[in-house]
Amino acid sequence: MAPAPVGRAGAGSASAPAQGRPPPRLLDQLRHVIRLRHYSLRTEEAYVQWCRRFVLFHGKRHPANMGAPEVQTFLTHLAVDGEVAAATQNQARSALLFLYKEVLGVQLPWLDEVVGAKTSRRLPVVLSVAEVRQLLQGMSGTPWLVASLLYGGGLRLLEGLRLRVKDLDFAGRAMTVREGKGGKDRVTVLPEAVLLPLQDHLARVKALHERDLAAGRGDVQLPDALDRKYPAAGRSWGWQFVFPSASLSVDPCSGVERRHHLHEATVQKAVASAARANGIAKPVSPHVLRHSFATHLLQAGHDIRTVQELLGHADVRTTMVYTHVLMRHGLGVRSPLDAVT
Incomplete structure (x- = not known):
């Protein structure tokens, strides 16, 4: 069964649409599952933004038609081309793993091929x-x-x-x-x-x-x-x-x-x-x-x-x-x- 268009939840989503109604948008489905788990609003906003960026990076392909290789490519791009901090890359990774596991019902294998962002070791700023x-x-x-x-x-x-x-x-x-x-x-x-x-x-x-x-x-x-x-x-x-x-x-x-x-x-x-x-x-x-x-x-x-x-x-x-x-x-x-x- 082909997945719904980008922006719609695929067949493996956490909840099936009511009969006669269009399936909920993928990002709306993501928000719903996040709220069920009582995540903070900031986490919800961050996860939604990372999943949107992931879809746009791959030419608006539906995540159900992608998997670990596409996730690896995106995260590696963030580290190599985007030069993001390690914490930023980890947040993006967590968002995508949540999307696949909790919304699409897909278990991604361990992402060994991801190029990790460099972890900076800076001392905190302290006032006297x-x-x-x-x-x-x-x-x-x-x-x-x-x-x-x-x-x-x-x-x-x-x-x-x-x-x-x-x-x-x-x-x-x-x-x-x-x-x-x-x-x-x-x-x-x-x-x-x-x-x-x-x-x-x-x-x-x-x-x-x-x-x-x-x-x-x-x-x-x-x-x-x-x-x-x-x-x-x-x-x-x-x-x-x-x-x-x-x-x-x-x-x-x-x-x-x-x-x-x-x-x-x-x-x-x-x-x-x-x-x-x-x-x-x-x-x-x-x-x-x-x-x-x-x-x-x-x-x-x-x-x-x-x-x-x-x-x-x-x-x-x-x-x-x-x-x-x-x-x-x-x-x-x-x-x-x-x-x-």
Whole structure:
């Protein structure tokens, strides 16, 4: 049986079309299967884009008419001609393997012939304590509060923006990161320096939430299927985002208009602007604050295992990169020139 045209799911797709209806588009089928597995929206967008690029690269041939050789050719092209990073090539590979296995029902053999992209070994950018102070002093409002939590708790940007009110433990000086990288939860420190500003911020957020409720809104997106299990939870105060957006937006998955969390670009622009204004020559992004958190903890003498837990690293070898950053800064090492001059 010949596969459907490009853009339509083939005969091996995860679900058969209803009788009398055209089969769903291949990329729509891909989105459906991704959502069934509760992957993030970012993963969904990335996988769809890679599968679209794969089809276009091979002249719009249907993936059901292609296989491992075509996947190998595409991934090798990315590394050799596109000169993409290893992580980028791995993401494309994961997207295509997902398409074939989960949507088309095809098991591809191990792709031994793929030319791997070169893995770059770069040390992370880290700010000094003085530079972090300069940066934060150059910020204000909600972006300052977000950046303070990123540095004070070692959070990734989206981890900070996705914090819910119930995840903050003011008495225990802790905050819980839900579904961080790898789908893991962890607990990290809530800095005392932001307790009062954070409480003032939450008072304003609560007032906004109460106005939303009065207007018949106030429902927030819940993870997985909690909205079906606990229909009223999305309107409760504890589930609200700590950093809500100033405007409502339509959820691309459900089509429901809700108040999402603050967009990451707001914080990214504020951090970059503060770095330029304070003459910090290093390339500064919100993630640099997480790197600085880890490095400064090690510099202060904290155990690397503790830092590993706070960062949520599965392997301590990932955390070890910050010890190399310390060596790069010359900490604990005296130059032999200083002994002879």
